[in-house]
Amino acid sequence: MPIYQYKAINPEGKETTGAMDASDRGGALRQLRSQGLIPVEVGETLIEASPRRAARPSRKKRKIKTRELVMFTHQMNSVLKANIPLTQALAIISSQSESEVLREVLTEVREAIEGGASMADAMREHPGVFPPLYVNTVRMGEEGGVLDRVMAQLAEFLEANYALNAEVRSAMYYPAAIVCMAVLSVTFILVFVMPRMTKVFLESGQILPLPTRLLIGAGDFLSTRGWTIPIILGGLFALMKWWLSTEDGRYKWYRFLRAMPALGIFIKKVGVTRIAQTMASLLQSGVPALDALRLVAATVGDAVVQRALFEVCDKVQKGQGISKPLAQANVFPILFTQMVRVGEESGELEAMFAQVANAYSLEVRYATKNFISLMEPIIIGVMAIVVLFIVMALALPMMKMGQLAH
Template identity: 30%
Template sequence: MVEFAYTAIDTQGTVIRGTLEAESEGAVLTILRRRGHIPMRIGAPTHFAPTRLMCGLTLRRPDLRRAELAAITRELAVMLGAGQDIDRALRFLAETSVRLRVRRVMEGVRTMVRDGRALHAAMGHYPGSFPRLYLGMVRAAEATGDLAPTMERLALLLERERALTSTVQSAMIYPAILTLAAIGSITLLLTTVLPQFTPLFTQNGVALPASTRMLIQAGNWLSRDGLAIPPILLVLTLLGRALIHRAPLRLRVDRWLLALPIAGPLIGEILAARFARLLGTLLENGVPILTALAIIREATTNRAAIAAIDAATQNAKAGYGLATTLEAAKVFPARMVHLLRLGEETAQLGPMALRAANIHEDQGRIAIQRLVALLVPAITIIMGLLVAGIVSSLLLAMLSLNDLAQ
């Protein structure tokens, strides 16, 4: 008998984890199904953390990036749709990939599939590469025999998520560069330009204005202790993240972020687009609503959204509609809630969720453009005001020197 670790969804739609002793993974699969559970992943038990070097670094096998996962999913969808069997499709991916980690993962999955394991079970041995949502949809597709259409839906899901993430990251590049340029310019003025005038003021005994004295002290401090700022910021960031990740505080922070004037609507649109896309994709793939909500909960990081999903799950078990609970939570935009209610009333929840996802992805892009349009001039104005303040302080000191000369 061998001990296996498993992740499954129970009859109440809750994600459960545990270990079982059995002769093979197939036996574990049979036991879980007899209990009414939906297996998500079966593999070797993880009693120990990943191997660590003496310096504290963690040795981990390389995982697929989301862009790589989207690419191989699209290729699998194309090949399976063209009538290729899964073994030939996996071999093609393993042989043609230019990245070593993709080849290793595909070769490992193909080897386990050739040994008789199900595709989702083989992929489950690489949890860092294939998320639970992915494994759950592949498992459902293998049960119904609709693997090719499911891969097409997964590819579309991953590509849409990647496009939305890339839009956010690309939009933030210019404001980030502008902010760094502003910080660099002000630091240069305080540590290089301003000290050139300091001897002139001190040698002539000029009574410097308070603003000029403050700037000189700031420049001296930056020149002397400025290198300590990055480590201090790093420590404060790590401490802040550790505090924020505590459940009660994290929930308050996430709710506060959603209530912000400009960034809040953007976060809400992104949350709505992701929730609706996941819900629609899972329902269209034949996943029950409770199981779909459990999978979405695992893929969600915003604590306010998780609380709303938990409430929706409990009410769904009692027979209440999804839209009513989400509306009461006041986390997701009213547009998405209205479309989900319409889908429930017409028995078209999956298609309506996908339509809602398309709408909120477009609204998210508009919100990003609006945020960038506000950030760039705001940063420019703040930088101009700071530089003007430094220059005016120098001019005041020069005028004091001129008065002394007269």
């Protein structure tokens, strides 16, 4: 009996690996699901040791841009609809791709399929290119014989997710650009302008006002000890990164972000949109609701939402449905839970998740505009205070010098 190696997600959201005996791959999948595990990677050891695949070195760290994955998925959908054989479709797309990494990966995927592996098993060898969510959706399409339809749904999902990420980036770029310009301007004044003004002020022999002394001190610090700032910031960044790598740290950080007035609302709406988009795509691809919830919980970035979703999964496994545990979590908007309840009661859960995704996509656009509108006056106000302080620090001693001259 063949031996199958597997990687799966347990009910607690942890990744687990192992091996098992099974008559075929479908039997191995059934065994994993009967144990409450969500299969991520399942492959026969003989396939894994195929000489053709072993001859090529593993390159699991290779990555491609999200846009390239979206285009590949659209192309796969088109060629599969044209009834072109899978290996030939991969060869055509590979030859037309502008990305060297994607060409290499698709060549290896095609070789693995020719060697007897499924498309999902071949793709899972390249996690930097095909994420687990993508691979599991492709697996469902292969097992159901509807790979072309699944690729169309994946393309739509990736397109929507790409647009959502673009909205999030646009909300962050503008405030970040203004802050960077302000910091550079102030640094230029402190390092290059203040030393010349300081010499003039000191030669006048007057007692400098407090704002001027503070500005001179800041300029001296940047000139003599400014090199310590990158070191301190680097240390703080490393400490923050370590803290966020812990489960408790990530949870507390996201709870803090979600409590902020404008940013918190924005984060909540983005999170709900991503959950709805992913659930709709997985359900439309034939993934069972509980498995879809666990996959979403395992891949969501917000630690608060992740913890809530795993608790929902436990309750769903006990037969409580989906909408009620979602409402009891006190994390998701009331509109979201109510729409899920309607979809669950009407038997149109996947269609309702799609509607939620569309509705909240519009909400994210409005939230993006509101966030930028709120941040702009705050940043301008802070910059105005800084500029006023600098002007005062320079003007006060100059006024005294004028009085002394008269």
